[in-house]
Every structure is written in C-alpha cells, then in structure tokens.
C-alpha cells in the first residue's frame with residue numbers, strides 16, 4: 001500500500017483516529033489522576049464497564065479453542081480456513097482484555113505480583129494463570145505463520161511436533177478460565193440477583209462462550225469479506241457458505257444445550273416464580289434470553305435460513321448481542337439493586353474501551369495484510385481437489401462438443 | 402442500563418457501516434444478492450465448466466499455458482454467449498507486439514461489434530483462422546491467438562482459476578442480469594444466450610443499441 | 625480459635641457517644657470526614673461508624689470472618705488472617721483488582737479512589753495494638769463497655785449468658801457468630817438485625833465454600849479433558865486413515 005492510500009481519508013479511518021485520540025487522552029487522565037476522578041466506580045460499584053467488557057471480550061474470543069480443537073483434534077478439515085483468523089482473533093481479544101485489566105487495576109505497577117505471590121484459593125488467581133498460559137498457547141499456535149513469512153524453517157519443525165499437546169493444553173486452559181469467569185461470582189450469592197446467580201454459573205458461562213465464540217467468527221467472516229477485498233490485495237477472503245452453515249449448526253446445538261441447562265437450573269432451584277416479578281432485572285433477563293437464545297434457535301432451525309448468508313449473519317449478530325447482554329447483566333445489572341446505586345460508565349471509561357477495540361481491529365488488519373492469515377482449503381489438500389476438478393472438466397467438454 | 406448502552410452502541414456501529422457502504426455504492430457481503438436467488442442452470446458448475454488448468458482475466462478471455470511455453474488465448478463462455486451468439490470477426494496480426502489492454506479480438510453479437518482486450522503482454526506467434534466467423538460450440542477449444550509472453554499467469558490479481566473463477570463467473574452472470582434489466586434489453590437477444598438458461602431462440606433480431614454496447618464493454622470487457 | 629481474640633458489641637449498652645469513632649480515627653491517623661459522626665458512613669478514611677436508628681445506636685465495622693471471603697479471593701494474598709484472628713491487609717502486595725470489595729458479604733472494604741496509588745481500607749481490629757498487649761482503640765475508648773474485648777470462647781459465653789438472663793431485653797440471636805461462617809465481631813441487639821441495617825439472610829456457610837465447590841473440580845476437568853481430547857485425536861485420526869485406505873483400494877479396483 002502506498003503512503004497516499006494510507007493517508008486517504010475514509011469514513012472509518014476518520015472515526016478511528018478520533019476514537020483513538022480521545023482514548024489516549026482518557027488513558028493519560030486515568031493514570032495521572034487515578035480511578036476516582038476518571039471513572040464512575042466507587043465503593044458500592046467496585047467493578048464496572050471494564051470488567052464487564054473483559055467478560056465479553058474473552059467470551060467472544062472463544063472460537064480460538066473451539067475451532068482449533070475441531071480441526072486439529074477432531075480432524076474435521078473443512079474448517080481449516082477458519083483456524084488462523086480464529087487464533088488471531090483470540091490472541092488480539094485477549095490482548096484487549098489484558099490491557100483493560102491493567103487499566104482497571106488500582107495499582108497497575110504491581111500487575112506482575114500474581115506471578116510470584118500465590119493464593120491458589122482465589123478464582124482470580126486461577127484465571128490469571130490460565131490467561132497467561134493460554135496466551136502463550138495462542139502465540140505458539142500462530143508462530144508458524146510468522147516464521148513461514150520470514151522463512152525461518154528450523155523452529156517450525158519443533159512447533160509441529162508439539163502442536164497437538166499445545167492444542168490440547170489450549171482447550172483445557174480455555175475451558176478452565178472461560179468457566180472460571182462465572183465462578184468469580186459464586187462467592188456473592190447474596191449480592192447477585194438470583195435470576196443470574198446459580199451454582200451452575202461456570203457451566204452457563206462455558207456453554208454460552210462456545211456459541212458466541214463461533215458466532216463471532218461467523219460475524220467476522222462477513223467483516224473480512226466486507227473489509228478485506230480483492231482490490232486491497234487480499235485473497236481467500238470471500239464467504240465460504242458450507243463452512244458458515246456448518247458453524248451455525250454448531251451454534252444452534254450450543255444454544256439449545258445452554259437453554260436446556262437454564263431450564264434445568266430454573267426448575268431445579270425453584271427460580272421459576274422470579275420470572276413473573278416485574279422488575280428491571282426481569283426485563284433485562286427476558287431481553288437477554290430472547291435475543292441471545294430464542295430468536296437464534298428459532299432462525300437456525302429452518303434449513304432454508306441456515307443456508308442463507310443474510311440470516312446466518314443476522315443470527316450471529318443476535319447471539320453476540322445475547323452474550324453482551326448476559327455478561328453485562330451478570331457483572332452490572334444483576335448487582336445494581338444490592339449495591340443500591342445506578343452505575344453508568346464515565347466518558348473516560350467508554351473512550352478507553354473503544355480505543356482498545358479500534359486498536360485491536362487495526363492490528364488485525366495489519367497482521368492480515370502482512371501474513372497469510374487467510375488460506376483456502378484447497379491449498380492444503382491440493383491433490384484431492386485437483387483430481388476431482390480435472391475429471392469434471394472431461395465430462396464437461398464432452399457436453400460442449 | 403449499561404448492557405443496553407453497549408448493545409445499542411454495537412448495533413449502531415453496524416448500522417452506520419451499512420449506511421457508509423450504501424453511500425459508497427457497495428453492498429455488504431451479507432446482503433448482496435445471494436447466488437441461489439438467481440437459480441439459473443448456467444450457474445451450475447456443470448454448465449459453466451471451469452477447467453482447472455485455465456486462467457481467466459476480467460476481460461472475459463481465458464489463458465492457457467501450453468507445454469511449449471506458448472500461451473493460448475480465447476473467449477470464455479460468458480463472452481461467447483452474453484448478449485447472444487458471439488461470432489469472432491477479427492484477430493490481431495501474427496507477429497505483433499501486443500500490450501496488455503490492447504484489442505486482441507473483435508467479435509459481434511448480431512450486427513454490434515465488441516472488442517476484447519488482451520489480458521497480457523506478449524508477441525503474437527499465430528492466430529487461429531478457423532474460429533473467424535464461425536459459431537463457437539466449445540469456447541475452450543476455440544483459441545484465437547497464440548502468443549509468447551514473459552508475464553506470469555500466477556498473478557492472482559490479474560488472473561484467476563478454480564473455484565475463484567467459478568464464483569467470479571457466477572457474479573458476472575448476476576451482474577449481466579442487472580445490466581440487461583437496466584438497459585431494458587428484452588429477451589429478443591441474438592441467437593443463443595446463456596441468460597435464458599441456455600435456451601435456443603433462433604433468428605431473433607438484434608435490439609442492441611450502440612450505447613448498450615459501449616456500456617457492456619465498459620462493465621464486462623475492461624480489465 | 626481458642627487463643628484468638630475478638631470483640632463483642634452490645635447494642636443495648638451503646639449510648640451513641642461516638643468515642644469509638646473518634647478513637648478509631650486517632651489510632652489509625654485518619655482525617656476528619658464529617659462534622660456529625662452520626663451522619664458519617666464507612667469510607668477509605670472511616671473504618672467504623674455509629675449509626676442512629678431512633679433510640680438505638682449501632683456500630684458497623686469489618687466482621688473479621690473466620691473464613692473471610694476477602695482473604696479467599698485475593699489473588700496475591702494481600703489480605704491475610706493474623707494470628708489474633710483479625711483480618712489484615714498488606715498494601716505492598718495488593719494489585720488493586722478490588723475483588724475483595726466485590727466478594728465481602730458485608731460490603732466492608734473501601735477503596736482510596738482519589739489516589740493514584742490506592743489502597744484497600746478497612747478495620748484491622750487494631751492488630752498491632754493487640755499484639756503489643758493493648759486493647760483495640762474502640763474498646764479502650766468505650767465509656768459504657770458496650771464494646772468489650774476478649775478471647776472468642778469467653779465472649780461467646782458472655783453473649784449467651786446475657787441473652788439468657790434477660791430474654792425480654794434481647795432479640796435471641798448473636799449476629800456474627802454463624803453468619804457467613806462466623807467471625808470475630810459478635811453483636812447482640814434488642815431488635816431483629818435487619819432493622820438495624822445489618823445484612824441479614826446470610827448463609828451460615830463460609831462464603832469461600834461456594835467457590836471451592838467449583839474449584840475442586842478443576843483437577844479432574846483438566847485431567848479428564850486431557851485424556852478425552854487425546855483419545856478423540858487418536859480416534860478421529862485413525863478413522864480418517866481407514867477412510868483414506870479404503871478410498872485408495874477402491875480407486876485401484878475401478879481402474
């Protein structure tokens with residue numbers, strides 16, 4: 001890309017620059033003035049938008065482990081083209097989460113303390129370690145792409161040897177920390193609204209992250225097809241419908257599983273009467289279930305719709321919206337009445353969050369431009385594909401004569 | 402409240418993006434016409450064969466590299482049938498140093514002439530006199546020009562093959578449908594057209610006007 | 625447990641003079657936060673408050689739980705239980721995640737929001753004074769002996785005796801003995817505790833138990849998951865290989 005092309009203003013470039021500039025100012029204020037002046041957090045609301053957004057980010061990055069497991073452990077090679085984008089998304093997603101956590105910490109200069117000061121009874125401790133290990137796994141999984149580019153062959157051989165244990169470790173670390181984000185709230189039975197509090201919270205978090213992570217990668221395929229066009233010099237970015245339909249079907253299964261678990265939880269713990277109590281929480285809960293679970297299940301169960309890209313796109317947005325609602329309901333809405341305050345994030349909190357998201361998208365684009373993130377499935381199994389293509393050609397040319 | 406706010410922001414950004422695309426005159430990949438909506442037999446890979454050893458250029462010519470290093474160039478199935486049956490009228494002279502973008506072949510749908518541009522630089526070694534003025538039954542057999550070139554066919558920006566070519570070809574047919582509607586060219590097209598799903602309609606008169614030929618060249622035959 | 629110490633606060637004896645409030649500020653070098661101590665609330669500069677409910681005066685402070693939620697959640701172990709039973713905090717370790725504030729069932733810990741190097745702030749039962757053989761500030765200051773200090777088992781005895789000897793005067797419950805697993809601050813009152821702003825409806829189970837039930841499963845999930853995935857890896861690979869072999873033999877036959 002030439003300098004002129006980079007500088008040519010487009011709508012989203014201008015918006016991004018504005019967001020990042022505002023975000024940088026807010027970051028400066030946050031570190032120079034402290035949390036009290038720049039956020040709306042206070043003693044009754046110790047956790048706000050940033051923590052809630054961390055939950056969303058981690059939930060949406062879940063495709064990194066599900067897709068890797070599907071392809072490398074269950075050997076379903078159809079999904080090969082999704083592996084690299086999913087791993088990259090997961091990596092950048094986690095980077096955003098870690099940055100937000102550091103911004104959120106009262107004493108960011110002590111962020112390394114969990115490495116040396118251990119309290120194995122703390123869920124937070126477990127999450128920290130899983131995050132560290134899983135980010136390492138993601139780096140190892142993505143390393144071959146980078147090494148290929150720079151033609152450093154030697155380490156790739158070793159990476160290949162350890163690749164399967166690495167993938168397995170990645171799945172386990174993900175399982176543990178994805179569910180542990182739910183476990184964080186197990187200790188506040190009195191504070192979290194019973195609509196969301198449940199001893200099954202970790203399982204709820206785990207299942208919903210699978211559905212939402214896959215939806216995210218579907219949604220992202222559309223973004224990629226929209227933003228990384230051939231004119232920009234990208235290849236293999238077009239939509240691959242069979243893959244998207246397949247992934248949507250997996251989303252459907254995860255959603256149904258999650259919904260059944262919710263029903264089991266509500267009946268088993270006698271929480272059904274709560275559904276008829278008119279309160280803000282109840283409405284939010286209905287909204288979450290409706291958008292995030294019922295509508296997508298309904299749409300995806302039509303064979304026609306699951307093969308139509310428009311509906312696949314819309315359902316993926318629904319599932320992602322459902323996850324956003326769910327995580328923020330658990331971390332903010334569900335705690336509002338027990339804290340007695342109505343929290344709304346400050347300007348600076350919103351700015352910093354948006355800035356990190358924009359930077360992550362920018363990083364994604366930069367990496368996608370310079371490394372082979374998008375590969376076609378043909379290139380990986382070329383022998384097979386060419387064989388069939390050729391035989392087809394013979395039949396066809398006969399038809400033409 | 403926060404939950405609604407974040408959700409609304411997310412949806413708002415998606416909406417703005419759709420509007421931005423609309424203003425730029427592009428369509429979002431999720432909402433551009435789905436291929437299945439135009440379920441003509443022509444979109445079936447069995448009817449538009451895409452041989453795996455061929456490359457296609459945006460100007461609807463195909464290229465094939467022979468063992469002897471010569472590159473054969475011909476008109477692809479879209480070009481031979483888009484607005485009726487194509488008859489090739491003229492080829493470049495043998496021995497000419499051809500530049501990419503110069504006219505390589507001239508053909509006609511009925512009485513309207515269209516120009517096909519050379520997808521590649523090279524010097525013309527031989528031309529195929531057999532194709533001139535004849536109805537083409539198999540576009541891939543009817544090569545028009547053989548030339549020798551230093552350019553590589555592996556350049557994915559200029560030439561495509563395989564599924565990529567098939568997808569592109571399908572899109573071109575969808576575009577063609579829009580084109581025909583826009584120029585209110587009714588079904589009385591010349592001869593055999595792909596647009597009808599390969600139906601034969603013989604002896605129909607030509608309704609093409611000059612304007613639509615120019616537009617056609619601009620939309621479909623430019624590189 | 626036997627040698628651990630704590631305090632017993634008898635609401636019936638409290639006259640709302642605010643001596644404990646003042647002494648707490650003095651002992652901990654805290655700045656003044658409100659002209660009227662009865663209107664003050666817990667904050668980073670106020671570790672205990674005296675609250676007015678009609679004729680009745682109560683105190684709020686950290687309950688120094690036996691199995692504190694705040695200790696169990698702190699990932700770096702910045703909050704610890706001291707040998708005296710007090711729950712104490714070490715600012716040098718703290719990274720400021722504020723999980724302890726979120727987790728505390730009594731919503732006690734406060735934060736120095738205004739500072740760039742903030743600390744968690746809460747009552748530490750004057751751990752240093754106690755270790756040096758002195759009384760906690762509030763106990764020393766209390767003119768009516770509403771707050772008394774002693775060994776836990778003795779305090780429980782006293783509280784039970786008082787409830788028994790005067791059943792009309794006391795609501796028959798010792799707050800803090802079993803709530804959230806119990807703690808080192810016991811409170812007895814003439815009226816039910818929810819009327820006085822105490823968090824009622826707490827389980828008697830220590831809060832960390834709720835987390836432990838999930839955390840326990842981690843090793844089995846890790847090992848079981850690892851085995852399952854390895855097995856699946858091997859099985860699906862084998863299946864694919866078999867399928868391929870079959871294909872290639874089929875292919876030969878047809879040629």
Ligand code: SF4
Pocket residue numbers: 686687688689692693694695711727728729730731732733746
């Ligand atoms: S009352 Fe709260 S701050 Fe005090 S020890 Fe118990 S959990 Fe910790």
Ligand code: SF4
Pocket residue numbers: 697698699700701702703717718719720721722723724725744
């Ligand atoms: S804020 Fe400090 S003391 Fe509280 S849990 Fe976090 S690290 Fe521990």
